[in-house]
Each structure stands twice: as structure tokens, then as C-alpha cells.
Amino acid sequence: MRFGGLTAVQGVDLTVHTGEIVGLIGPNGAGKTTFFNCLTGLYTPTEGTVAYRGTRLSRKPHLVTQAGIARTFQNIRLFANMTVLENVLVGRHTRTKEGLWSALLRTPAFTRAEHHSTQRALELLDFTGLAPKSDHLARNLPYGEQRKLEIARALASEPGLLLLDEPTAGMNPQETRATQDLVHAIRDHGTAVLVIEHDMRFIFSLCDRVAVLVQGRKLTEGTPRTVQADDRVIAAYLGTTDDTTPGDPTGDTP
Template sequence: MTTTTTTTTPGTTPADGSPVLEASGVTMRFGGLTAVQNVDLTVGSGEILGLIGPNGAGKTTFFNCLTGLYVPTEGTVSYKGKVLPHRSHLVTQAGIARTFQNIRLFANMTVLENVLVGRHTRTREGLWSALLRGPGFKKAERESEERAMELLEFTGLTAKREHLARNLPYGEQRKLEIARALASEPGLLLLDEPTAGMTASETSATRDLVLAVREQGTAVLVIEHDMRFIFNLCDRVAVLVQGQKLVEGSPEQVQNDDRVVAAYLGTPFEGAPGAEEAAEVQAAEQAATAAPGGSDTATGRGRNDSEEGGKD
């Protein structure tokens, strides 16, 4: 593993377990579709929380509500006790950084430049100072570069500092995304599928990197489909199914919960989101089958089939 530790701290939160992020009653509707429904979620300082769920469960939509990309239809999101505005740059400024499901680097900029871009929310120098390149600007520029170099060392990318981002191997591009997110000095890092498409050794290096990020004082909320990665990394895991939080607990509790297994296999279970509607449909189908001339759902034949059969 290439991760090395530095003397500086990305986050400023003491790891005392106090809430860093508090999402309360978050709901997101797109027209008639409720993608996220009444979700409460808390991430404590020093914590790594996993967010899992089948495809289309609402995980990324929920992330977008947390980071100000979407304005939730209902609910609030607070960071360290303050309700966040619905503007992504203000959310970053407040202390939440994220990576995306699809890598979003500046492909034609160098590795170092990409990290420097991530520093802009922490640089106070204004436009005139930058244009005139006054002493304040030069000092800020020097500090930013020092910090960026520390982050490259932290993520094992120092030797690649002058390489163009697009020329990095896939695993290193993912690392660079994390370095860039850390450049804004977040207290909470949101990772959306950080190991998607990675080899086993890249996944293992990512796990070490996330643990090192936590070690340095930044809490982490991570979406991932790789269950082994999630259960080996996280302190707690929350499961979203059809936009609702189904279960939350330790990796052991979640792994042993029959409802989670059923949700992944698509098996309906008592109390599952949508289970009531599914049960109503099933009852109606059974009633129709039992009625004289009713449809035969087992064979997939409906009323029209039997009527046609009657004509023969």
C-alpha cells in the first residue's frame, strides 16, 4: 500500500463521535417518482458509514440531496449542527466533499493542478489579488501548493505530480479524485462507488486509503456495491431499498438480517417498502383466479385467452 501519513490533518473534527452529518426526513420526488422517502441518517465524527442498496434504491439521489446538487422535496441536512444551504459550493465550503460515480477529473490538467483546483474553496484571495499577483496571493499560492503536495504524498501520487490526469491508470485516477476532494479540508468525505471497476489490489489499496482518511480526522460516508469492501471497512452500514431506509446497524447485524438478503434477491417480505402494494396485487390476482372464468396467472393466460378458448 502506497498511502503515507502526513503531519497535517484533512478534517478539523475531533473524533469524539459527535454528529457531523444529520439528515432528517429527506424525501426527493421526481414528478410522480419518489426516489428517496423520509430518510434519517447520522454520521458521527471519526466514523465510516456505508450506504448500500440494490440498483435504483436512491443512494446517489440521497448523496445529491446531501451535497446541495438537489433540493430535497422535504427534510433537512445539517453539518455540525447547522442546516446546509442548497448550493454545492457552499456545502463544500461548509466542510463536505465528495467524489462521483463516474470520474470527474480535469483530464488535460496535471495531477498537481487537479488537486490545486480542489483547494479553491479554502483560498481567501480575491480576483484582484490573483490578477496582480500580490504578496497575499503568492503566499496563499505557496501554501496551497504545499498542502497539495502533502495530499499527493498521502495518496501515493507524488511521483505522478506532473502527469496529465488522463494518462493515469484507472486506480490512480480514483485516488486523485480523493486527493482533490480532501484538498477542500472536509470534515466529511462522501464517496460514490469508489471501487467500481477496480482490481482486487486496487480495492484493497482504496480500503487502506479510506481508513487513513478517517485516521486523520475526516468522517466518511461511502456508497458501494462491493459488499466485501463495505463489510470490511465500515463501522456501521445503512441499507436503502426503494428509497427508504430498511436497516441500519453494524456490518454483522446487516449481513445477518434476512430482510436485507430478501431485498437483494427481490423477494418480498413483511413490512418491506412496497410490500403492502405487492400483497394487494397478489390478493387481487388470486381472487380473479378463484372467480369463475378468472385469469390463470400461473400460466400467464388472462381473461382474453380463456374467452378465446371458449370460442374454439
């Protein structure tokens, strides 16, 4: 993926298996979010294709969601003036087949689908611990619960792969621990998880595997223990690789 003269992501190949949590780490500007944006159709890669379960993915975000990939964003993107339940229901739209006319005419098929969606959304609120706040406006939730709601909304599309972009950013240690438990529970329910995060303690205790991006390329991939012990990873974070790190054109260590 190129932006003018800058190659933000190049030749990154990453497999996430069902029942696995994979971490994607790398210094600021390494291309992590760009990689997510290429996967989810927000960016059209200047070269290459994106495939999921052997099928080439559409470049339209809602079709990517329909194909089974859901995501959360670095900056929370909730419908602030809608309730918690309504936010999750919005996440169901790619899983409901009823069209505009059946909605306007409130056909029996539409009513059944609506009932099923509400049931499923309530189950997800239970699962994420937000059920007692289902009728609260999203904007009135504390920060940690807003992040949880984003995850619940993403899960509403019943993804096979969930992409989490910095899910613990701005959280206190208690909220971070709760998020870790939630991600484990999601994995245990059979959803593959790929997570970007700067909190290394969180990533190394959460993930089964970790991939490291540096200047848009995959530097290495392995178990948390292997990656933690890799001198090249430490050098990349400190900006002491042979190449200068992005955002540090002098190559000076911070």
C-alpha cells in the same frame, strides 16, 4: 426527494461521527446517489432540510464544500487535460480567500496563499501515493489512480465529512485493497467517511456501521455483522420483499 411521481428518497436520517466510516448500501435504484446529491446541493429536496453539524446547508454545491462536505462521483470527473497537481489545486479553491484582483495583481497575500495551497496539495499527493505522478496529465493515469486523484481532490477542501460514491467501481482486487487502506487512513486523520458501494466484501470489511436503503427509505442500520445477518437485507437484494424492488416491477427474483 421526488422526481414527478417517483419518490426517490424519503425520511432518511443518518449520522456519521468523526472517526467513523459508514457504508450506504442498497439495491440498484434504492436512492443512494440521490441521497448524496441532496446532501451536496446538486438536488434541492422537494421536502425537508439538510443539516451539517447543526447548521442548515446551502443548496449551492460550493458552499456545501465550504461548510465541510466533499464528495467523489460514481463516474470519474477529473480535469483530464490538467496535471495531477493542478487537479488537486482546483479542490483547494473553497479554502482560499484571495479574490480575483489579488490574483491578477499577485499581491503578497495571494502569493503566500498560493504557496500554502501548493504545499498542502503536495502533502495530499504524498498521502495518496500519487506524488511521483504530480506532473502527469490526469488522463494518462491508470484507472485506479484516477479514482485516487478524485479522492485527493476532494480532500483538498479539508472536509469534515467525505462522501465516496462507488470508489472501487471497475477496480481490480489489488486496487480495491489499496482503496480500503486509503479510506482507513483518511478516517484515522479525523475525517468522517460515508461510502456507497456495491462490493459487499469491501463494505463489510471497511465500515464501522452500515445503513441500508431500499426504495428510498432506510431499512436498517447497524454493525456490518448485524446487517449481514438481517434477512430483510438479503430479501431486499434478492427482490423478495413484500414490496417489489425498484427496477423489478414484477417482484421476480433475478
